[in-house]
Amino acid sequence: MKMFQAQVYIARRSQLKKAVGKGLILFMGNNESPINYRDNTYNFRQDSNFLYYFGISQPGLAAVIDAESGEEILFGDEFSIDDIIWVGQQQSLGEKARQAGIYRRQDFSTLASFIQKNKNRIHILPLYRHDNLIMLAEFLSKTPAEIREMASTTFIDAIIAQRSYKSAEEIEQMEIAVNISRKMHLNAMRSVSPGKYEYEIVSEIYRTAKAMDADMAYAVILSVHGQTLHNHYHGNILKGGQLLLNDSGAENNMFYAGDITRTCPVDRTFTSKQAEIYEIVLEMENSSIAMLRPGLAYREVHIAANKLMLNRLKEIGLVNGDVDEMTEAGVGGIFMPHGLGHMIGLDVHDMEDLSENRVGYTPDLKRSTQLGLKSLRLARKLETGFTLTVEPGIYFIPELLTKTETEGKFRDWINFEKLKSYHDFGGIRIEDNVLITADSHQILGTPIPKSIGEIEALR
Template sequence: MNLFSNTTYTDRRAGLLRNLNTQNDSHGSSLILIMGNTESPMNYRDNIYRFRQDSNFRYYFGINLPNLHAVIDCASGETILFGNDYSMEDIIWVGEQESLTSLAEKVGIRDIRPLNDLHKYIKESDRKVLFTPPYRHDNIILLGSLLGESPLIVPSLVSEDLIKAIVAQRSIKTEEEIVQIEDAINITRSMHLTAMQSTAPDLYEYEVVGAIHQSLHASHAELSYPIIFSINGQTLHNHHHDNLMNSGNLALNDSGAENPFGYSGDITRTFPVNGKFNSQQKEIYELVLKMEKDCIASCSVGTPYRDMHILANRILLDGMKSLGLLKGSVEDMLMANVAGMFMPHGLGHMIGMDVHDMEDLGEQYVGYTEDIERSKVMGLKSLRLAKPLEAGFVITVEPGIYFIPQLIDKLKAEKQHNDFVNYDKLEAYKSFGGVRIEDDVHITNKGAKVLGEYIPKEVNEIEEIMS
């Protein structure tokens, strides 16, 4: 099993208790319950999906196995791991497994108790139980039974102080985490180079997706999210791969690996199916590339990420004005949110063990503070990270420009943005698709650093790889 040293886990747990006391010093007698994930059946009990451990559980307790739960006693600082060793029946069917005692020792835990003792322990201790938002139904039901509450109200009983304490800690990546994230990005890089080299006219998208999977699994990695690979890049989360690719199409590949330590990469590249950008594609591509590079260069400690999203919008508006697709003052267009029509998603998000890091804890805790109000306009409303950047954050920077024919037709019919949009000229872009370029960036006191080995993104570099 891929584990950091036991001091990593004991230090993380001690840090969590310190953070929790900073939130609220009345938690001295509480219990922190962190639930691991169970196996998920696909179509009958023994036919299961790939097991994915809960990220909070893996962060604090390391063990990447199902059916484990852990309690940290805020008073004593001690951890109890609840779980069962394999029975002979288990060994017959799925083989031998390292003992829980041995695994627990590697993550600095000495107190291991049978899974069935969890109920009794919670009941008899009669102390306040702090837990994070459950997102799997089996854990919601288990929590209901542990707390003696209806599963329906369990999600409303989560501890905001615990959420804030975890977010504060997991947001700042340590050096050994950066090593793992870079490993995930380097595997992701091979997926992207493979995709560029296997794309050609008259192939189906799924044939390239198959090659991406091959490259991923050959590195003993798993997907950090379902692959987006499509000639319809204007559909933001397009998980269908059944189109025949034609010369003249752009292909958008947004895919990433989760490495054996459980850290994620999230990269997007867009390239021409026939290996050569036409002039229309090149103009829009170069504009998105400028948005990406300028935003990365402007990221620094203390800069609100919301400002970076607005910078991307400003470059988009200025560039599309130069191409004759927009008209009028860029400041007026910013005020009228014309950019949301062409980039309806946010500029980026935190990344770490989860591709959208810690979103199980609530996006508002990860990306916002109490005094940053969430926008309601297209684009900005989808910004997952708005708050000022801190040293140690790892974030994605992923601007895009999309021509969504249905949206263009709707806004045109409603005469929206008539003062700014040259709808006649846009007609020639309605089958363009979309361009997105995404890298994963480490914020340090020296500025922003793109993590991982370089993944080609200049026009000439992509054309060279595909030639």
């Protein structure tokens, strides 16, 4: 099992103990999740908070840290002879615990009474897995709704205050994840040709990841209908004249995520109409990345990208009017209905199990309700050590354009007539992963082709 040095986990837990200060901190590991019966399961993925503080990727675990006495206990069972018959001999759980710097292990069956004894001083996280939610509800004789109410903001905020800042050994893993994602994208783009099915390109992505001991950090988004933001259907035939959007990223064998998007023509070259929009998205991406530095609020970068987009769309006659007024009114959301990016780390949307707003916003920042800006997951001021995605896009969503026109909305600003010829255009998104350094930023991993020349040269 790949883990960091024990010292890494010991230091992380000691910082957490200090930040929480009082009470008993409880971590519930993830369990196997059945597809249709107990022994036929989905791929196991350990909870990211559990991985961060304990590093052990195995189902059936829980752990506690007593913030006052400092005591740390791993709850989980040693393999029995029955387990060994089915899954073979393995490193004992006790040894794995020692690799994480934990010296006390107890059988899982002792967890219930331990929690009951400490029920008035326990800190728990929001539980996104229902089996854990039900288990805890049973341990504490409460309803699942009451358990949800119990989530400790002290505990949540202490984790966010740690996991937001990536250490050198984490950045090394993230670069590995991005570099595997890079190969996935290169192989995908090279395999594109008219007449193939989308799933044939998806198979290149999986093959590439598996060949590098990696998996998907999230379900592949790959479609000739790139205007659909999270399209998981892969049954379309690639046709000449279309664009193919591929948003896919690797999870490496230390469970860090890459999240990369590239858009390429199905034909070897971009049409001039495609190139015109592509250059706008690329300029949005490059100029957003160029702005990144500690102290700048990511909300400002999102807004700057939107203004740049509106200025360029104005130049080609798709919108007209004052760009500041259009930005204020939310015209940009019609063409880019999502946020510019999010935190990334052990999770592709890092720590969002803990609360999207607590991760991406500070109390002084109110989340907008406007199309586009309301989907901005990261708005707060950037700090050294943050890792995030930068993923501008321009989409022509026929249903949204028609609805907006029918409602008479934005009619002074949007050229709906000219846009009719874009209803079958699709969408373009370009996405990279970036680290905020001491005074600037650094794109993670080896550069991945993204200029028109670079992409056309791949085929």
